[in-house]
Amino acid sequence: MTHQLTRDEARRIAVRAQLLDADRPGDVVEVAEQLGAIKIDPTATIAPAQHTILWSRIGLGYEPIQLSKNVEADRLLFEFDGSFLPISLLPLMLPAMRRWPQRESHRDWLEANDSFRTDVLARLRSDGPLLASGIPDTAKVARPTSDGWYGPGQVVHMLDFLMRQGEVAIVGREGRHRLWDLAERVYPQNLPEYSLEEAEWMLNERRLQAAGIAKRNSRWTPVGDAGEPATIEGSEWSYRVDPGAIAALDDDPGGRVAFLNPYDGMLFDRPRLKEIFEFEYVLEQFKPKAQRKYGFFAHPILMGDRFVGLLDATVFKEVLTVNAVHQFLPFDAEEDEMVRAEIAELGEWLGVTVSAW
Secondary structure, three states: OOEEEOHHHHHHHHHHHOOOOOOOOOOHHHHHHHHOOEEOOOOOOOOOHHHHHHHHHHHHHOOHHHHHHHHHHOOOEEEEOOEEEEHHHHHHHHHHHOOOOOOHHHHHHHHHOHHHHHHHHHHHHHHOOEEHHHOOOOOOOOOOOOOOOOOOOOHHHHHHHHHHOOOEEEEEEEOOEEEEEEHHHOOOOOOOOOOHHHHHHHHHHHHHHHHOEEOOOOOOOOOOOOOEEEEEOOOOOEEEEOHHHHHOOOOOOOOOEEEOOOOOHHHOOHHHHHHHHOOOOOOOOOOOHHHOOOOOOOEEEEEOOEEEEEEEEEEEOOEEEEEEEEEOOOOOHHHHHHHHHHHHHHHHHHOOEEOOO
């Protein structure tokens, strides 16, 4: 059976899957379990991505210490590839991690640096946890640094490779710097074992759970054959939809206003964003100042199931300065009041004064 959805229904499914409706989640782990990944990014015009992502779901009940406690003390979340993930995803990732890397250039680099790999693991075993700066660089062959994200040192590259293979893990942070240790001392033991095929199927189901509705072979949200087929009125695309989301369509808690960090997972699948929400979001962070229309790091404003504008705001010296609230269509009095109330709540959560605008 193929589900025939209206655009309104498709939007409600996506919003609810991302925990952005009026029914707020209770804690950090609940958010991580549903979303699958909480992006880490230090850009803090308002607050770092991982914290605004959680605040936009939980609200005033969220405190940043809750995230670090769940990662570093309770081990209910773990850091991997620039995001915090729920530990329930780890057993589903391990089969692919054990087969990594598939790219020949990566295998060649690891082979050429086998003694370096051994040195890194030995140092962590004897002295870990350690920052990358505390591990000697004994690489025989260097990786290119043309991407500009890494310096000439090879330790970070090796740690990243070993993380992807499941041999090392991030145990915490000192400021922005990752603290590394052997995975066997960080990850839980006696995790469930799955075949590669079983794990891939369950990962697809988790991705669809987080998206609510997605294209089967989307580059950004690949869900394979998870869920059930669906079409959306006015769209020629074919989708897969979460059966649980279909069942909950009639149980609609209503919408609210949410400010989304530019690295929020809701915004990640840009083609879906444009097709379902008719919102073409362009992050202007890397544009020259003269070419910016909405601001360096403007946060999209979601009202109910529609994107209605962009918030350009910054925090400096204990003041949240609202540079502009860009409205795609002029707000009516009620909409204006809702956005102002959310800005006031944002200032309260940050513990800062809100400037008049």
